[in-house]
Structure formats: C-alpha cells, structure tokens
Amino acid sequence: MPENSIPTLYEWAGGMPAFEELTNVFYDKVLKDELLEPVFKQMSGEHRLHVAHFIAEVFGGPELYSTEEGSHFKMIQKHLFKHLTEQHRKRWVTLLLQTADEINLPDDPEFRSAFVAYIEWGTRIAVLNSNTDQLLMNPTEPMPKWGWGVPGGPFPG
Ligand code: HEM
Numbered sequence: 001m002p003e004n005s006i007p008t009l010y011e012w013a014g015g016m017p018a019f020e021e022l023t024n025v026f027y028d029k030v031l032k033d034e035l036l037e038p039v040f041k042q043m044s045g046e047h048r049l050h051v052a053h054f055i056a057e058v059f060g061g062p063e064l065y066s067t068e069e070g071s072h073f074k075m076i077q078k079h080l081f082k083h084l085t086e087q088h089r090k091r092w093v094t095l096l097l098q099t100a101d102e103i104n105l106p107d108d109p110e111f112r113s114a115f116v117a118y119i120e121w122g123t124r125i126a127v128l129n130s131n132t133d134q135l136l137m138n139p140t141e142p143m144p145k146w147g148w149g150v151p152g153g154p155f156p157g
Contacts, residue, residue, distance in 0.1 A: 008060025108155035
C-alpha cells in the first residue's frame with residue numbers, strides 16, 4: 001500500500017461522530033461509577049465534547065481543540081491538583097475500553113494497539129500531573145500526534 005493511502009487513526013475510527021459517541025457514552029458511564037463520579041461531578045457541559053476533540057486531534061483529526069478550545073498545556077493544567085490515583089486511572093481506562101467495544105470502534109489488532117497505547121500514555125501523564133505542584137512543561141508544547149506505530153497501518157483484511 002503506498003504510504004499516502006494509509007488512513008489516519010481518526011479516519012479509520014470513523015471521524016468525529018465516532019469520537020463524540022465515544023466520549024458521550026463514556027462520560028455517562030463515568031457519572032454512574034461510584035469511584036469516578038466524585039472526580040467528575042463538577043465537569044462542565046462541554047467537557048465530553050472537548051475530550052472528543054482532543055483525542056480526535058491527537059489521532060490526526062481537525063485541529064479543533066488546539067485552535068478553539070485549549071492546547072496540550074491547557075489540557076495538562078486541567079488535571080493539576082486533582083490528586084488522581086492509579087485506581088482512578090484503571091477505572092477510567094476500563095470504562096473507556098468497554099465503551100469502545102460497545103460503540104463498535106474498529107477492533108482490528110492494529111487500531112486497538114495504537115488506541116490502547118495512547119490511552120495508557122495519556123492517562124499515566126494525567127495522573128502524574130494531577131499529583132505534582134510544579135509543572136515542568138513548556139506552555140507552547142504541541143499536541144501529541146499519534147500514528148499507527150510498529151504495525152504501520154490498518155489490518156489489510
Ligand atoms: C488520554 C487521557 C486523557 C485525556 C486525553 C484527557 C483530556 C482532558 C481534557 C481535554 C480536559 C479538559 C476538558 C475541558 O476543557 O472542559 C480534561 C479535564 C479533566 N480530566 Fe482528563 N484526560 C485524560 C485522562 C484523565 C483521567 C485518567 C482522569 C481521572 C481518572 C481525568 C480527569 C479529568 C478531570 C477531573 C478534569 C477536569 C474536569 C472539570 O473541568 O471539572 N482525565 N481532561
């Protein structure tokens with residue numbers, strides 16, 4: 001397959017409607033979860049849309065979050081002083097992956113490998129930043145850009 005015909009993770013996932021459905025269904029679950037509900041009960045009405053836009057942009061989608069809603073630095077700042085634990089993180093990941101299955105995000109090995117790798121990375125960074133009182137990050141730090149990684153592209157079948 002020529003390199004320029006490899007879809008982005010964003011395209012492969014189904015574009016913005018897929019990311020919006022993912023975060024909508026996910027945060028409904030979060031608000032029913034006894035461990036996570038107290039952490040998220042004060043989130044804004046736009047939280048789920050912003051997170052959809054953030055993840056979509058990381059996966060090669062339009063630059064909505066970084067141009068209109070925040071930046072990587074602003075996202076990191078939103079986690080400061082939240083004192084998230086590994087238990088919170090694990091539950092967050094579990095519910096997100098359950099949601100991915102429920103809404104039928106592509107389940108080929110290549111897509112899920114890239115998806116889970118980003119979620120592991122991103123959630124661990126969120127926990128680290130929620131427990132520090134000195135943020136050592138350049139405010140102009142660009143958004144992370146995730147690719148297919150070692151598998152190199154979607155499953156050909
Ligand atoms: C890949 C992982 C993650 C991403 C991409 C992410 C993304 C974001 C974004 C974009 C915001 C700002 C939303 C806005 O502008 O309204 C935010 C806020 C927040 N996130 Fe995360 N997050 C991640 C992981 C986590 C985890 C694991 C937790 C806790 C278990 C968490 C807890 C929060 C909280 C409490 C806020 C602030 C909510 C409020 O405004 O009250 N995040 N996150």
